[in-house]
Amino acid sequence: MPRVCGLEVFRLVLPYGRRPESILVRLTDYGGMTGWGEVVDSDPKTWSILQERLAPALIGVDWEHPDELGVVPGGSAADMACWDLWARMRGVPLAHALGGSRTSLMATVRIGAERNLDSLIARVNRHVCAGYAHITMDVHPGWDVEPLRAVRMAYPALGIGLDARGAYTDVEALEALDAYTPSMIERPFTGPGGLADHADLQERVAAPVLLEVGSAVELTEAVAAGAGRALLMRPAALGSLREVRRVHDIAAAAGWEIACAGGQGTGLARAATVAAASLPGCALPCDVAEPPRSAQIVTPPVGVDGGVVAVPLTQPGLGHGIDEDQVRRLAKESHRA
Template identity: 30%
Template sequence: MQIKSIKAYSLMQPFVGGRYNMSKGRGADGFDAILVSITSDTGVTGWGEMAPLGNFYSAAFAAGARAGVPEIAPHLLGRDPRGLAQINRLMDSVFNGHPYIKAAFDMACCDLTARAAEVPLVTMLGGRESDMADLYKVVTHGSVDAMVDLARRIVGEGFHRLQVKVGGKVHDDIERVTAVAAAVPKGTVIFCDANGGWTAYQARQFADATRAIDYTMEQPCLAIDDCLSVRRSLDKPMVLDESVTSLEQMLEIHRKGAADGLTLKISRLGGVTKTRQIRDVAVDLGFMITVEDTGGAEVDTAAMAHLSLSTPEERRMHAIAFHEWVTVRTARNAPPVVGSRMGVPDGPGLGIDVDPDLLGKPFLELSH
């Protein structure tokens, strides 16, 4: 089997709820996505997607992805898409760094490989551990009243897991989280996610003032050592997200004892193949795991679902349904969401039936 043709599309995906706000005034109005289709000489097509959250969240940006895709794609023509390790080594050889650009190619090859084998991708990723994964929803950064209203609305929709954005002025965030925790039912799972927005000093101030609240601290500082210094004085679990950029970084976090759990983002790590590798090692090392991404719609959400449901249930934290965030559709179906839980679509590969007519004209078309 050989890769016969590659197409790439660029698509803006506006958010359903308007602007998505984080600390320090950072925000975005939607995902600027790249979708890639890879077709083999046997006629099987696989799809991949990546979408950065603005230019501020990760070392990734949509214009960079659009520029990088034509640099990598020609090298893949004629290659066997089922040789996932070889495909990844090739991409790393011809294009140094920029894992987010490679993520959509790898995802498309994974989808194609599973479709050709006529099995769901979850089977190739280790097997389905459960039928559904618990979902969380985000309480975006804003005024106390706005965050309380949003938290109540999310809980009213049947969700029991909240990620509350913090990382701004410490005393304001203390007020925000205290009010949100008081407004939701006891037993609601709360993650306080600073997205690396605090110094260690500020994070310890927040932790000390909120000891009476039951929550998990997520990425208080950018540097692993700063997060470790916070964790040493913290009486709550710690999850790292932005710090997990590679297998080596994950092993450093483990060696230092800097976290109890990890959030793995597919595009940050370079694709499904590398995410699966890091996930498997992290599970064996005892970490709790969330698998998600920086953004996307049906295709990317399906990849997150397959990785989540192939993660041992006792090691899985939760998942997120990004396709419900956006106002545009890219496929005729989507990962099934029932209440506050998500499964994988029926069918081989990702199980997503992408409709190219919804994507517009490709900005890249290559054939072998």
């Protein structure tokens, strides 16, 4: 039975991109076992909540399973740390603790809009040569049919997903892309609220329309509306691994395909995404591209080898060691309770 006797919270500034902030939670059991969690979040409220409310909610509290804790203050970072601690104490990989059955995952790599078609084809070629069998192209009005046609002509057998990032208002414009056999059309319209437009598009195209939702309630509404046939599942955005399983189960029961995606960070949140992607309904290629080495705190790194992501099954919990020296080097602020 886990019983937390201490916790630390770290606020890190990551050395890449727009220098996003990552918050790490480290829980320690009376037996000396630790569990780690992470969320990439620059909202100062998250840091304040973890400082003020996490310790009273967890320290000295007996619990048999993370689901018993309900909504843990601090969101996905604290929830992940509870799951990691529980799985480590049980001696089981987090993937198995969640109900996962996959030992490896096909990966996708995201391709942003390029300056010209030659640059696009060259970039796709680099990833194909690295072993990727699937890519996800960003598309928007003015950069869609022509680049998709060029990639399809160059690589007839390549899996090509399309991420519209909510840039479209015209169903007909997206319908034209279906002629080039995309594997999915992701986030075609802004937000899940325009379910009628999503349903209209899904009726017109053979490719699954891939929706991203923020809760099981939103997914249930989308399924009822026939607003797609596939789900983009981001564990960090769903707030807890319990909600991840609920969303997975709803989508799988409806016959929807599922793709998992991670976020920026140090590798911890991506490790949890890999565990979630091992669930049986997550058959679509996952997006867990390796973060820069300068930001990695996990060993072995979470990354892709030959277009495939291995699910760590030989070690309990998240399945990765933590470089605590690197954590403290990157930490902008820390709190101990």
